[in-house]
Amino acid sequence: MSKPLFYSLKNISRKKISLKTGQYCLYFLFLFSLNQSVISSDLDPYLWLEEVEGEKSLAWVEEQNEETFTRYTQSNAFKKKYERIKKELNDDERIPSAYYQNGEMYNFWRDEKNVRGIWRKTSFKSYLKDEPIWENILDIDQLAKDEGINWLYKGADCLAPEYKRCLIRLSDGGTDAVTIREFDLKEKKFVKDGFNTYPSKQNASWVNEDQILIGADFGEGSMNESGYPMQVKLWNRGESLEEAKIFFSGSYEKIFNFPFVSIRPDGKYYGIIEGPTFFSEVLHLFDGEKLIKINLPQMIDIHGFFNESLILSIEEDWEIFKSGSLLEINVNSLLANSIDESDVKIIFEPDGQRFISGVSIGKHQLMVSMLENVNGKITRFMKKDDRWDSKDIEGFQNSTMNIYGQDVWSDNSFISVSNFLEPSSIYHASDGADYKKIKSRKNSIDPEKYRVEQNFVSSSDGTSIPYFLISRKGINLDGKNPTILYGYGGFQISKPPSYLGGSIAEYWLNSGGVYVVSNIRGGGEYGPAWHQSALKENRQRAYDDFIAIAIDLIEEGITSKDHLGIEGRSNGGLLVGATFTQRPDLFNAVICGVPLLDMYRYDKLLAGASWVDEYGDPDNPEEWEYIRKYSPYQNLKKGTEYPEVFFYTSTKDDRVHPGHARKMAKKMTDMGSPIVYYENTEGGHAGTSNIDQFSFLLALQLAYLEDKLMN
Structure with a gap:
């Protein structure tokens, strides 16, 4: 079959869609007659801005940044706000977030002195004190200075149960691509000739002290179309990475292949989790001799192993089991691929009120985060004989509870409790039941001044959509309250x-x-169905929901068009982009952070191909037909009065391409629509890489919002 016209125009090399070339051409001509500018990337005059480090594009970025700095950062008011935010965020009275490992508490700490941060530890007994005595392990600022690289710490994976050796992940400037280095925790130094890698998007897990599983960029043909590892190797100590044998090889079209290792007191299991799509998983389990592909439904979320059983949740109905259920399956049944209904035990089944948001597997219990009417709860599950008993962790009304951590080698578990106006408090239990507060954060908000209410509004199709409104007590319903509406609405990510x-x-x-x-x-x-109801051809529902809330805020007298702004980042950036292009009459301010905006080319840029199952495939004419209706970049119309949008992104973002924000901003200015633009030269998809940069961006956004909605 010859390459269809769509492929030639976009200069791409994706998998072909099974339609005849003639059908493509006819459909192309139809769409071309509708909107020539949205079809051919050759007609996009702003493609040069996709050259991330291109001289011309960086000169444009610098020019835009200077305009923004001149407009907002020169006043004493801005400088005071920036310094105030930075001081508060660097406050030594912050909770030192820590995790339990081998009887000690490990923390990564950043402040004015440790800008990039320091990895440190203390005893559990010391951690309980107001001023723990910390032992420094690795100073990232010193490491960056010694090596002349802008290292950012991305975490450590230490080999249980001795925890003597760790795999430390380091990023240059905040990118998703990392360098992995083996670290001796006792000696506090990197291991020469150890498991040390070069920069790439990669994942590694310990098998034992002398072996790791690693998926990385091994050279030509080893990465998939989403830019993630297609191959996983079993790397033996003493070998070069090039010499290591391939343990698993996936296909170019599939989204991910992650090493999967579970090391627990009750056994060790390892293998590969393969992702045919962003939302599906296939387990390949090693039986001691070979990898076995396990016959399970693909719409699952694998949580780990517990007492010779696999713990997983399902995202669609499977046989007699409901979507959203938490299940247990014996490992022997898995390896034999002889699973029937009697081999599957139900741990939790959704009842229409509670939905799973997270699962943590401990030594003797499971802790499951639940959402009940968008408020977080935690339920403990303990296995007795052949049944699972459950008990809610109680005593925290009107608060959101989250699993803070759980140790698989002891019975220590931690939870955090907070709400919009009350900071996190950390509670600990050594028996999984009797939780006592061990840390609390100083409250920088006076809860007596404010109120929180949960409201519901009917979307365009009649669905009831919840939202939380936080305001001062006794506000006037005169439409003059400066209001920010925040949203995300994607990838089954909840906002409790x-x-x-x-x-x-x-x-x-x-x-x-x-x-x-x-x-x-x-x-x-509200569980998997809430997410799935806005996928692909139904994406507009998320935007309709967001618009319905905005209209409700105006009709209820909370605010008005002149005082209403919207905020979103990443997928939320796409949300606000689609919303302000569809309803520019509703908003006077838009913060659009690290966004997707050009939905015609999103799947060609960095990790974009991995999100086709969320948005649809623009190479498929039938799917492009619905994508093009909301794609912000393609739906800008000359002569339309848009709000002055604040775009921000990062040059180092290797997940969502900075070209999205750049091209949208340039196109709008060329159409005569003013914008505000800021691009940090580091920070990755987070947009910033340290507290100082975050404080500056926050102050910049506040200056913009006050300018548009208050002044």
Whole structure:
């Protein structure tokens, strides 16, 4: 079959779609007659901005940054706000977030002195004190200085149960691509000639002290179309990575192949989790001699092993088991691929009120985070004989509970408790039941000044959509309250109540503003179905939900078009982009962070191909037909009065291409629509790489919002 016309025009090399070339051409001509500019990337005059480090594109970025700095950063008010935010975020009274490992608490700490951060530890007994005595392990600032590389710490994986050796992940400037280095935890130094890699998007897991499983860029033909490892090797100590044998090889079209290792007191299992799509998983389990592909439904989430059983949740109905259920399956049945209904035990089944948001496997129990009407709860599950008993962790009404950590080699477990106006408190139990507070964060918000209410609004199709409204008590319903509406709505990510301190919301509330958190479709607030209801051809539902909330805020007198702004980043950046292009009349401010915007080319840029199952494939004419209706970049119309949008991104973002924000901003300015633009030269998809940069970006956003909604 000859290459279809679509492929020639886009200059790409994706898998072919099984339609005849003639059908492509006819469909192309039809779409071309509708909107010539949205079909051919050859007609896109802004493709040069996709050259991330191109001289011309970086000169444009510098010019835009200078305009933004001149406009917003020169005043004393900005400088005071920036210094205030930085001081508060560097406060030594912050909770030192830590995890339990081998009787000690490990923490990664950043402050004004340790800008890049320091990895450190203390005894559990010391951690309970107001001022723990910390022992420094690795100083990232010193490492960056010694090696002349802008290293950012991305985490460590230490080999249980001795925890003597660790695999440390380091990123240059905050990219998803990392370098992995073996580290001797006792000697506090990197292991020469150890398991040390070169930069790439990669994943590695210990098998034993002398072997790791690693998926990385091994050279030509080893990465898939999404830019993630296609192959996994079993790397033996003393070998070069090039010499290591391939343990598993996936296909170019599939999304990911992750090494999977479970080392617990009750056994060790390892293999590969293969992702045919972003939302599906296939388990390949090693039986001691070979990898065995396990016959399970693909719409699953594998959580790990517990007492010779696999623990997983399902995202669609399977036989007699409901979507959203948590299940247990014996390993022997898995390896024999002889699974029937009697081999599957139900741990939890959704009842229409509670939905799973997270699972943690401990030594003797499972801890499951639940969402009940968008509020977080935790349920403990203990196995007795052949049944699972459950018990809610109680005593934390009107708060969101999250699993903070759980140790598989002891019975130590930790939970965090917070809400919009109350900071996180950390509770610990050594028996999994009797939780006692061990840490609490100083509250930078006066909860007596504010109120939180959960409201519901009917979307365009009649679906009831929840949102949280946080405001000062006794506000006037005169339509004049400066209001920010925040949203995400994708990838089954939920937005339950969480503490607003240290975020844009805290400073906005302190300035007299109103902050709104939406729980639109596409998220996971009501389980898999809530997410699946806004996939692909139904994506517009998420935008309709968001618009419905905005209209409700106006009709209820909370705010008005002149005082309403919207905020979103990443997929949320696409949300606000689609929303302001569809309803520019509703908003006076838009913060669009590290966004997807050009949905015609998103699957060609960095990790974009991995999200086709969320948005659809623009190379498929039938799917492009619905994508093109909301793609922000293609739906800009000359002569339309748009709000002045604040775009921000990062040059080092290797997940969502900075070209999305760049091209949208340039296109708008060329159409005569003013914008505000800021691009940090490091930070990756987070947008910033340290507290100082985050504080600056936060102050910049607040200056913009005050300018547009308050002044």
